[in-house]
Structure formats: structure tokens, C-alpha cells
Amino acid sequence: MSEAAVETGLGQRTRRGMAVWAGAVFAFLYVPIIVLVIFSFNASSQVNIWGGFSVSWYGEALRNDAITSAIRVSLIVAAASTAVSVVIGTALALALHRHRFRGRRALDGTVYLPIVIPDITMAVMLLVFFAEAFKLIDSFGPRYTLGITTVTLSHVAFNISFVCVVVRARLDQFDRTLEEAARDLYATAWQTFRRVTLPLIMPGIAAGGLLALTLSLDDLVISAFVSGPGSTTLPVYVFGSIRRGVTPELNAISTLMLAASMTIVLAALAVQRRRASSSQQAQIL
Amino acid sequence: MPRSPEARGGEEAAARAGRRQGMLLAAPAAVYLLIFFVVPLGLITVYSFATRTVTGRTSLSDWNIDAYRSVGDEIVVGIIWRSGWLATLTTALCLVIGYPFAYYIATRPRSLRAILLVLVMIPFWTNGLVRVYAIRFLLGSNGPASTLSESLGFGAFRILFTPTAVTIGMVYTFLTFMVLPLYVALERMDWRLAEAARDLYANGAKAFWKVTLPLTRSGIVAGCVLVFVPSFGSYVVPDILGGAKTLLVGSYIAQQFSDARNRPLGAALSVLLIVAMLIAVALNQRSGSGAENSDDAGSDRPRRRRRGADTDADSSSGSEAETRTEPAPAGL
């Protein structure tokens, strides 16, 4: 492929019109975010009047106990649910991709359901489930209540599926002759997995992990239903605050959340780079 | 590899061992999904047949289909109708806005294309709640947009809490869901066909309708499903931008489990919504898989079956799109 634009056979005017259109769409996508970021540095407490540059609202936000607690809960839930779902999801992807076993088809179908069904249905399902489970457990003595654990368990429930799907996509591109070559060199199954398979699917696992992290940090609807007092996640807190109106403090937290999202995008892009180079390495091997 | 005399027996044992190993690997996920997905799914189905007492409590006895009957209620039908209409409008707008946009990006030189694609990916990955908040901030009656229009002499405008605001928010949230599959389809297209069509029809518009559009059909279908499914069950956008006045199915279900206190109805609607989404995805899968072979379908899944969330992002769409910009790997 050359470095030239693709020859589409469109007329000059159409092409120019399309360039303008694309510019307008990018503006539509970015202007609201940029305006929000700019106004988060507004010194004025009136959100609509520019009162000079200041980072004071960031300090204000981070001194708010409710916000720091929500950030802490979000980070704990995201880290725990990502770790658990990466392990379970990767194992499932391997099982579904290369083994035939009883119940495989049922499992294969079920694993996509949490991805397909709307958030709100997943949320009410889990809420009803926890309520009933607690009642059941309660009759044996111990008492449980909605909290950080139920949020984490719920996040794992949808993240397994996403990790599994991403890792499986990677496995589909996997060259199995490499494993055979390793075995011909008398590597044990474990050695083959550890030295050949795992490094090759690592970009997929990393991508799955980043996706799980993003989904967990972003989830609002499910967290809102399965969190209890003291386990409010950041999106749940922000959603509650947005309903109460626009504040400079909220602009600051939103900008911090944007920054977190951007960091993950960059990490994902880095993983993609690595992925390209690791397949080259594989070819050299 | 030379076979030993007992190769046959060995193969059988190996197959058995493979099955065991597979089950071992799948067991944690299977158990987890059973407890935290299948059982809840069953419970919600059970709830949908439960009774709502005169005080609004849910009684798990006296099974009946009242909840499903009240789905036929004029109010509920109205909500479903409105959700469907808004989802259709959102999908149509995303398609109309997104197609020329994706077309433009897909026809740029490779290096520029990669940059533009990243620019599309960033909002795709960005926290959806924050993006909706950005719109809320911008459109508020004393927000920057209104202040600007006032200072330019057009007067302040009131758009927040109207259906227009909800539509803008929906398109803003879901546009990238449409653009990415369209981009993938356009990028993979063989442009020589479009050129040939131009020679044949001698008319750009006709060539587009007869050749380019049909060739990118799989991308259009995938994009439409990706936008329609989550916008139908959307909860956050109407709540923040619609002032809790434009009730959609998602918010309606949430309400039934909160202050409206009608769990059986909420459960019944959830069950119906799940069934409807499964049908939509199955139809998409069928119409989409025609163009691709079965091996490819596996790797396509993450892109198609996106989660119905207002918020969040999906790396796999990105990685798929990115993969496709490179020369296709041998296995594909």
C-alpha cells in the first residue's frame, strides 16, 4: 500500500465537503470535553463565568471525604475484579478454544450473555440475587449486607466474559505449530505453556485486563444497584452529584476521570505496539 | 512424529485427558457464571411471575402472569414505543453522521488514518458518564453554550431537559460505536470495485448506491446493532439530560425496583428486554456472518457483541480495527 490517499473516484466537491464534515464531527466529539476541561480550571465558583486560572477546585475535590472514599472504593473494586476476572477469563478462553468437554457449548453460549444484555437488567438481576442470597444465609446465622464485596463480585461476573472474548480473539490468531515445535524439543506441557503459549497470548491478556479495568472503573448502573452504604463508587457518586446540578468541584473530578480514561487508552495502544512486535519475535523463533 | 505401537490407545487417553483439562480450566468460570449469572437470571424470571401485594411488596407465592399482562398496558407500551423510536432515531442519526465520517477516515493515507483512528478511539474509551456530564455542562441554561449565544446576541437558549437534548446526548454517546465498524468495513473494501462501478455507471451517486453501500453492508448492520441495542436500554442519558421526564425502558425498569415499587413488572420487562436483545444479536450474527468464514466469526465477536452500556469502552473493537489496518495475518 502506498502512502497516498485511497483512490475513491469521488469528485473534488464531494471530497472537500467530506473533509469539512469530518472536521465538524471531530469538533462535536471533542468540544464538550475540552470545554469541560478548561472550565475545571476556572477560579470562579460561578460555573458559567470565567474567573481566571486556578487548580483550587481540584484541591477542594480531593479534600472532600465522600470523593476520596469513592475513589478508594473504585480503585479497590477495579483492581480486585480485574485480577480475578483475568485469571478466570483466560482459563475459560483456553478451555473453550482448545478443548472439547461436556457442557462446552452451554458454557460457550452463556459466556456471551453478560455482554449482550443491557446493564440495567444485569443490575436488577444481581440485586435480587444478593437480597435472596443474604436472606438464605441469614437463616443460618451470619448477616451480610451490600458492600464493596458485592460490587466486586458483580464486576467479576461481567468482566470474565469480556476477558474471555478478548483472549479468545488472540488465541484465534495463534500459530499452534510453535507449541508443537516446543514439544518436539522435549519441553513439558507446563514449560510449553509458560515459555511459548503464555508470552504469545500475553498481549491478549493485557488487552483483556485493560478492558476489564476500564469497564469496572466506568460501571455505573450495576454498581449503583449492588453497592451499599459506605461502598459508593466514583461513578455512582458523580452520577448522584450530577443530578444535583453542575458544580466546579464536579468539573474537576470529571477531568480527573477523563485523565484516567486517557491513560488507559495510551496503555492499550502501547499493548498493541508490543503485540505487533511480539508476533515478529514469534516469527523469528 | 513417528507413532509408537500404542499410539491409538494413547490418542484416546489423550482425548480423555484433554476433556479433563478443558473442564479443569473452565470450572472456575463455569461455577462463577452459574452462581452470579445463571441463578440471578433464573431469579429475575421467578420474580416476574410473583405477586405485588396491595402495599407494593413482592410476594413470592401465588404465581401469576399479571406482570406480563401489564406490559400490554397503554403506558408501558408507550414507553417501549418511545424507547424504540428514540433508539431508531439515534441509530439513524449516527449512521448519517458516521458514514461520511468513517468514509473520510478510511480513505486517508495510512499514517494519517492511524492518527485519526486514535482520535476516534479516545472518546470511545472515555468514561461515558463524564461525556454526558460534559454535554449537560455545555447545554445548561447558564452553561458556556448559552452564555456564548447570549453574548453574540442570539439570546440564551433552553435545550436541557428536552427530547432534543436527550437525542444529542445519545448520538454523542453512541456515535463512535457506529463509526468503528463502518470504518472496518470501508477500510477492508476493495476500492477497485468502486472505480469500476464509476466507469460502469458514470455517475458517482449511482456507483455509491450500487456498489460501495452494499459492500459495506456488514459494517452498517454491525454499527446499527451496536448503537440500537444499548440506546434502547439506556438509563443515564435520559436521566441526566431529560430531567427524568422522558421515560425510557431502562429508567422505567430501574424505577420499578426503587420508588415505583413494582418488582414483578420490572422483572417481566427485564426478561422481555433480554429476550429481545438476544434476538437482535442473533439476527445480526446471521446477517453478518455471510461475508466471513466461521473461523473469522470468533475473532469478530468482541467487536459485535458489545455490552449495552452507556459508559465504557472496548479495546477489542480498537484492536480489531487496528489489526485490519495492517496487512491481514495469515490465519484470517
Add this chain to the structure above:
Amino acid sequence: MTASTQTLVRRQSPRRRRLVVLAAAVAALAMLAAACGEDEDASAASDCEPGVGDGDLVFYNWVDYMDEDLLTKFTAETGINVQYTTYESNEEMLEKVEEEAAIYDLVVPSDYMLATMRFDDLLLELNYDAIPNAANIGDEFQNPPFDPEHKYHVAFQWGTTGIGMTYDVLEELGGESTWAVIFDPEVAALAPGGISMLDDAPETVSAALKYLGYSIADVFSGEYEDSEGAIREAGDLLRATNARLVKYDSATYGDDLVNGEVDVSHGWSGGFALSIDNADAYDTHVYTIPKEGAVRWVDTMAIPHNANNVCSAHAMINFLTDAQNGAQLTNWTFYGSPNAAATPFVDAEILGDPGIYPPPEVTERLELIPQAGERQVLIQDQHSRAKS
């Protein structure tokens, strides 16, 4: 799948592998079992001492209804930490308490909701020995109809539900507030800037009933012969009104009014007073009680039947019923204080605000929302229908 699995076969016996599967299953179950909180049974309220807690207090209160400084002070005084969360309607709180998935130690139901929860056995009888400050509560709040024997609650705050509007609109109305500004299309046209209503079923239905000339007490309690018909009529009116509204909101109605998002807003007395005070909008905006009459309410502190930290809840009730603290609460929320001992400490401008402490001739037009019994679902549905 040949060589690699063969090695595995040689290395592991089938039984061992089955054990591993079992272990995985057990591990997954253990995760469920680890689901937070291991608490002893709710202790009997009788052994609570004043000001002595038995664990972190989970306090579930209305939004914008607490001076956070009071919570800090409470923790400093008693050593009890507070997990504070909020709700926006009685029904939302009822659903949560009923569901029992999240456990709360202290809730703040309004009058009729206290009665509902009492009938449904969702509340714990209070131990007034642990709440010596309960004596501070004024006589008129001692034996209310929703808890005649005064066993389950201590009054928290009281207020009214009326209409906040701009003085411009009030002038257009001839200086007298009326529900017609919301429900009559011609009168509503005098408020072109938009109208909002509370997102709260009993409140919207009550407002419509008042406009239609009914007594809320008679209709809700079923004393009126065609209560259901009246409630449906109110529902139809609400539906017809829906298109005229900018939004339903129980949290930002006051700010929306002073910020100009709406010109007319259905809401609670103190919410408006707070927003008008914050924005210093005394010259432009005012809270009014319509001439047709309106709702008066009393919010109460009560302890759910399944509370974990009953003594902490008692300690908080006692703390908030203290004269100084009760006044601090009212000075922050701008709602009336039922605390007679607190009155001397309440800001003079609040005591003198007719929107917060209405004069006797206005009070005559106010009524409490009674417990609606089997009509509550019907009322709820009218509101849901109107919104959709």
C-alpha cells in the same frame, strides 16, 4: 491435543484432578461467603445507654438534610463513625429497607411512611431511656396520628410542600399563590419560564387533589366515599400536566428556581429557603403556600427492625435532639424544628420567615398526608403513569 496432554495424564492422577475441580468450586463459594460484614444479632434496644454506641452507624437520610459538621461533632463526642447515605423519596427508602440487602441503622421516614413501616413491622420500638433529649420535643409533636403511642419515632424536622416562584409570576397571579399555576394551562401560561414538580408520588397526587378541591386526609384514608375515583382523577390531571413540566425533581428544585431553569417549582419549604438564601435571591424569588391549601409534614427518626447498631442509632437520635444541635440542624436545613428547647438558638430570620414558620391562618389550610393503606400502590401508579 496429543503430546502435551499425555504428559499431563502421566503426571496427575484422575482423582487428584477431581479434587482440584472441587477445590475451585469451593473457592468460588468461599468468595460468596466472604461477602462483607459479619455482625452479631441486633441487640435489644433495652441495654442501650445514652450516648454509647455499639458500632459504626449507618445513617440513611434525605438528600440535603444534614449539616455534615454535626456528623463530625457526633463522631468526636461519641467515638461512633457514621456512614451517611441519602435518598430522594420515602418510597425509595422503604424499598431499600424492605429488601434487606443493605442494612441501615437509622432512617428518616415522613409521617405517613412511618405509619406504613410500623404496620409492616419494619421498625424497632425505641428505648426512650437512651434518648433523654426526647423530652425536648414540643408538645404538638408528642402524639401524632402516625404514631399515637409515640413508640417508634422522634421528630426530626417539619415543613410544608408548596410552590416556589419568581415575584414576577406571583404578581401576574395577583399576589396570591394557587395550584392553578401548575395545573391550569391558561394560568400556567403566565409562567413561561418553565415549571417543575417533585418526583414523589404522594406529593404530586396530593397537590393535584388540593387543586381539585379534595381533602387529602379524607381521600388517602379512604373516608371519602370514592377515594379511588378521586385519586384517579388526580392522576389524570397529572398526566395532562406532564407535557407542561420541564422536569420532575426532588433534589435541585430550589437551585433550579433561583438559577432560572424554571419560574415555578413544586417543592419543600426549607429547600427553597436554603436555595434563596444561598443565592441571596430574597428580592426575586419566594416560597408560597397556595390558597387551596397544601401539605404539612413531619419527618421522623426511626430505627429499622434489622438494624445492626441499635445503640449507635439511639445515640444519634439523642444527639440530634439536643437543644443546641437541633438548632444547628435547622439553621442549616431551613426547615422548622420540632425541638422546643432548640427554639432560642434558632436564627431569628428563620423563626421570622413565614415560608418556614407559617402564620396560624395559613396553618389552617395545611394537612398531613395520612397513611394510604391499600391505596398507596394506586397513588404510586398515578405518579408513574403521569411521568410516562
